[in-house]
Amino acid sequence: MGNISLTLNGTPVSAPQGMTILEVARENGIDIPTMCYLKDLAPVGACRLCVVEVEGSRTLVGSCHTPVTPGMVIQTHSPKVLEVRRVLIELMMASHPDTCIVCEAANCCELRLRATDLEVGMPRFRTRMHYFPVEDENPSIIRDMSKCILCRRCVAACDNIEGKKMFSLAYRGFETKVIYDLDKPIGSNETCRDCKTCITLCPTGALRLPMKFGQEKKGPVLYVKG
């Protein structure tokens, strides 16, 4: 497979055929935000945060799953793209509980990171919240599905990295949920591999390690803009 030429944010670049727009952008030092994307796993295309402008396309295109083609003209950070990404983050937060202040993941939450990066201001789109009881009986994992933004990283990681298939998706529309078994809470006797892969990958506080509160200090300082 040969190299092809394209234009990335006004600069001519060359890239191997078959690479995705996201890969080419990152190789050229351009950071496109992602949420559902996991390096080395098949793209999912669900979060839409990585959309970019491609000349001639009616809609924006998902950069994580779209291969580059010869002569492609791509804008990764145009005002149109940034506004769409901002709205997408707002939509992810639209049904997310306002419990950051007591959330274990608050200082390493990718949703907060992206919201800060994109300068998402006062929320415009608020919907009803999802309230699911916290699943905290299992010795390996705590799940708080109220905080889930349905990036599906946990599903993909458990399927493809650990081969366990603990999680799947159920229901549709706004009711869509990552479920365990036939939508049971993960009980105390259920055994996963205890590999923590999904917990490490979860961008929010939806999946956490079972830990006694107040016993360990974790993570870097809070994200502060500026």
Added chain:
Amino acid sequence: MPQEKVVLRNCGAIDPADIKTHRAREGFKALEKARGMTPEEVISEIKTSGLRGRGGAGFPCGIKWEGARNSPGDEKYVIGNADEGEVGTFKDRYIIQNDPFSLVEGLAIAGYAVGARQGYIYLRWEYSYLLDLLRGAIDQARAAGYLDGFRIEVRQGAGAYVCGEESALMESVEGKRGEARYRPPFPTVAGLFQKPTTINNVETLMNVAPIVLKGGAWYAGMGTERSRGTKVFSVSGDVARPGVYEMVLGSPLRELVEGLAGAKDIKMIQIGGATGRIIPYDQIDAPLAFESYLGAGAITVYNRSRGVLEIVGRTMEFLAEESCGKCTPCRQGTEWLVETLDRFRRGEGAARDIGYMQVLADTMALSSLCGLGQAACSGLVDTLKYFRDDYDRGISGK
């Protein structure tokens, strides 16, 4: 322009349970003729005809077939899309009820042209009562020797609108959760079971036999520049004579809605169902064509007693319920719109939400993964333009 029967040529004229009555009206002649041609010749005839998909998107049928034909691989599939989930469409049901044989014939020609040995018909769950008739037609065609080397299997949906969307439909046939896939790769390259696949609406396939028999040039002689042939419309709502009408493309909307269906006192018309456009009465002279409005041909008429917010709000409730839930803009956006439109319907809307609705509509159209989310706000955006007063009246304190 007159009514013209191409798709509905056999409806009412044959016994849908008896292949002999179909054969008496040139049934399966086109399949025999096609098999005497090369697949490339068949595709070329379809391309000449200008036939575009009748399932909503209007993609040129010949180009789709050619794409799958030219994709490498021995195993290919053709699919007939009988999911007919779009709100206000019932033409495919009428077609299957009255002439299932021509659908089988059209799919078999598609299979021959594309190089597929296996075809599927995806029948929506709500049409279970058509299953026996459809399977009967396939069995009779097979018994008569028309399906040698080509297998047709009927698959039933499970009641999801999004499973009419081509990629979600393929996931469903594969036994997976009905969710859209990203494209590329397009189905003609990697579709069902990752093999080259064409998928066509029932009505599209119904046009194939007449085109093969009479030639693409004959078909291209009807319609407008970019909309050739005829179209079957499902007309419902505030009309005296709801039903299925076939017309030459480019015919004025007025002729269909007021002339044939007998609508009076019209306020607005929804064209293309839940993801379709909503136009006010003063655009009634628009031609019915891909150049203006068409979709899958659902025409829902509302008279002056109907409320705009009610219609847009209920349409959004439908779309929110039917969103597959995979992508952020559609899953979250439809929910916010349902809640917001509900506030406007109760007279508790906030003025700034009108602007936010527009912003959200843009984002959904630009970034949703499939056509459902991309077109979910068409009617909302149209009515914000043409019936802004109705929204303003929903603002709290007005």
